[in-house]
Ligand code: SF4
């Protein structure tokens with residue numbers, strides 16, 4: 335049986351359940367091509383109680399997008415253990431509460447398209463039916479919209495959309511390969527968020543007059559507030575946008 339990728343509306347209803355009661359339990363947590371967004375990294379490093387730089391070093395591989403030049407961060411599988419995810423255990427995902435967006439969303443994949451004139455983002459969804467996944471044969475029915483809410487994806491989607499804004503901005507204003515300096519800035523402010531905090535609060539990297547005072551103050555302790563600032567800072571720094 336081949337994989338099916340069905341384009342579906344958010345009202346679409348599908349039957350699905352996942353857990354240790356399903357014969358394929360943990361099957362999908364190996365041979366990954368698990369890309370991580372900046373918000374995924376933030377949640378995972380906090381779940382593990384380590385700083386972003388340690389997380390990136392220990393658990394990810396990184397390379398440069400061949401066409402865009404954007405830094406790409408992936409979870410690094412364990413080649414000596416069946417190419418499993420570093421976080422899978424016999425009981426399931428050890429970082430379940432903070433698992434990455436694509437693990438949460440599965441079997442739904444979400445894409446967004448940005449209107450060039452209005453800047454408005456439109457979301458669309460796919461239902462992925464893969465032969466190894468037996469979750470479609472059991473459990474409750476869910477609409478796509480309910481699935482997204484129940485899997486705690488709202489905050490992930492919101493933060494990942496800020497990243498999409500940067501990618502769209504680059505495609506419009508700077509087609510081609512991102513230069514090495516911009517790449518470095520993107521990696522530091524997007525993924526290595528603890529270094530970014532140190533640089534803005536201890537080394538004067540950012541002009542605080544350009545940012546909301548309350549958000550800036552919150553960002554001293556709160557990584558989500560900090561990431562909102564860092565993604566705005568990148569828009570300004572790399573693409574010359576105000577913010
Ligand atoms: S993060 Fe968790 S759910 Fe995602 S692949 Fe790893 S073990 Fe599986």
Ligand code: SF4
Pocket residue numbers: 351352353356357358359360361362363440466467468469470
């Ligand atoms: S393959 Fe499907 S049902 Fe099996 S563990 Fe993964 S998501 Fe759950």
